[in-house]
Amino acid sequence: FKLGFQEEFRPVLDADINGSFDCHYGWSQSRVWPKVSWSCFKVKEVKTAVDYSWKQPTIHVQWDAETGRQIIHIFGFKSDQQVAFINKIPSAAERRCNPFSLHAAFARIILEQYNDAFWMLRDLVRGHEKKSKAEKEEERKIFPLLHDIARHLFHYQETIEVAEHTLQVIAKELINWRHEDEVSIRNNIGTWLDARRRILHEEKRAHSLKTRSKSLNDRHQNEINLVSTPAAEFMVYLPGTFVSGLFGTNFFSFQADPGNTWLTADEFWMYWAVTIPLTLLTLGIWGVWHWWDTYVGWVQKVRDKKGKGIKSGDDDATTDVKLDNFSLRKRILTATKLNEIQRKETV
Template identity: 30%
Template sequence: MQEQKSRACDDLLILQRNKGDAGDWRQTQRANFHLEAPNDLSDTIPAWSKICIIVAHSTEIGRCSQCRQAFADAFCMPHFWWSYHFLRANGTFGCERTRNSGVETGFNTWSRFSVKKVEHDTRYKWYHPGVFTRLLPSTNQTVILAFDLDPPIKERFLRAVMKSDESWLNDPFWVYPHLLEQIALIEEPAVWAIRDHVRSIETEGKPEGRPQPDYRRLHDIARHAIHVNETLDVAVQNTEHILMQHESYTNSRPDNASPASEDIHLRLRSWQSFIGNLRCQSISNEKRLQNEVQLAFNTVAQHDASVTLEIGRATQMDSAAMKTIAFVTLTFLPPTFICAIFSTSFFDFGGDSGWSMSNKFWVYWVVAIPTTVFTVLVWTYWPNIRGILLSENE
């Protein structure tokens, strides 16, 4: 267990940038800080550093109680950040001011996003990037805790942050235009991948014979489309909250208002519009896909209905033939019955004596009537009799 704790904190990637020099970055690695002195994280930001970026994995740190406490103590992180429900959420945004004896000690912001990257062959990968930022007003330094940045988000996000304009760094929201850009760059190909899948279904030719839609494929594409819509919804909501809180922050500090803050706000608005447009296209993809699913069901139902109609016509012809046979049989039944009776030995016909009937003719009716009644009763109650016999055998 000790080895797991150490590895969770050994994996931290720490990048620091000199004040006033956009090109001077230092990469350091701090190991086992939580084992000796949990509060030692505050020393991660020396006086010469303007920006400190710490890249970590929230899952690994979340398993280590000392690591969680170390981050909470050093950066005033809320404890719910490490909760199961927060880490499993599709997205969130929040911010707060930290104070000590009524004196503001920092301004914290945090956010998480969920992004589903869908490939053209229906393979997919989930991303759950999250950031926690802390601006120290006393020294005008910024700490960025970047969690769960998988490639290619990690490389592009770090590259964009490390090349940020110096004038932006006094605004605690300067990280979010870069983060939203990465979210959009992952969401856009996912939306177009869904669109390409839908388009390939729309352009498929009508097969001969009974249609055989690939319902499994339709289900998978629909599932991806729903997930992409969901993540875009959350991204739009997060962006709206970021804009609202950024506007509230700038209005609360009119003396610190600067063109850089206005530029950041405009950039956030731009990505809000871009992600909103992706959301509209994603909704269109889902509706088009649902239209294709309904068409597939209706096409199969129409084909089956036509087959059923043909079967009905054939059954109708068979019924007409059976009616003819029944009519002919019924026509010859009385003469057949009469012939059967008169052909018995109860009747005799002689040339001299004429017709004569045996005085034992009543025997025929004594045997025929009970036999007929028994046959009708057995035919009527045979289903019940068969059920009783089967239940006894079981």
């Protein structure tokens, strides 16, 4: 079955493709036309933190410019989605003149799926925000679930960004076709303009969803930080509590006579000499544990920019460093054969 398609398209059928678009042109002495084109998207639908599914909807269009005949293949669509696509398919007159009208109609269905996927994630985050304090305390026992949701948010943001870029490439390809086949496009300028308008509209929808997903991700990170804050506060007081347990009450003495007074030993400075360095050491280890991957990414980015001869400040070097602060811990836990922070998943 795959042998009936172009070699570049075959990986789309059986591999995990985050998103793609390609266009092969045909030509004659009088004109140039998009003979074969396809667009592929990746959608992740999340029902719960542990119940999710990946979809890879794809459209493949073959177009004969002389007769206007099209051969359309749709992959990764359920029967109800196929019906929705057929209901939104362009008119026969438009399809005969412009195969990109099919990509525009397909993108409209895909963006509806991305919108539904966003609201599924939003409901997960909102559901956690609305929980009572007691319920959140109980949820801390299953803290990895919060990071499962965070992982889903990262994946959504990644896939919607790729989808936006795919739509941008389709819009650019429309312009390339117009430059190469000016006479034919001018004769059917209405269908060309309409297809481009609809693709740009879906591109804007993708950008809006990307912006909302970033805001939703920030909201969820705030929830994670609220859970993490008590742990950090506990670490501040833990060393002092531990040391006081070792020393006991040997530094203090209660004297009933005279005057029911408390006496403090001259060696009480030893408590502070041990507690303060131990507290700083504990916080330092936690800081390295939490920010090591971000620091490594920052150093690597600075080195890459120096290698390219680009001069930039510290602010530029830290821009858009999107690293998972838990990857160092994950490596350590995996190496010691303990449970992983996040569940395994392939995209």
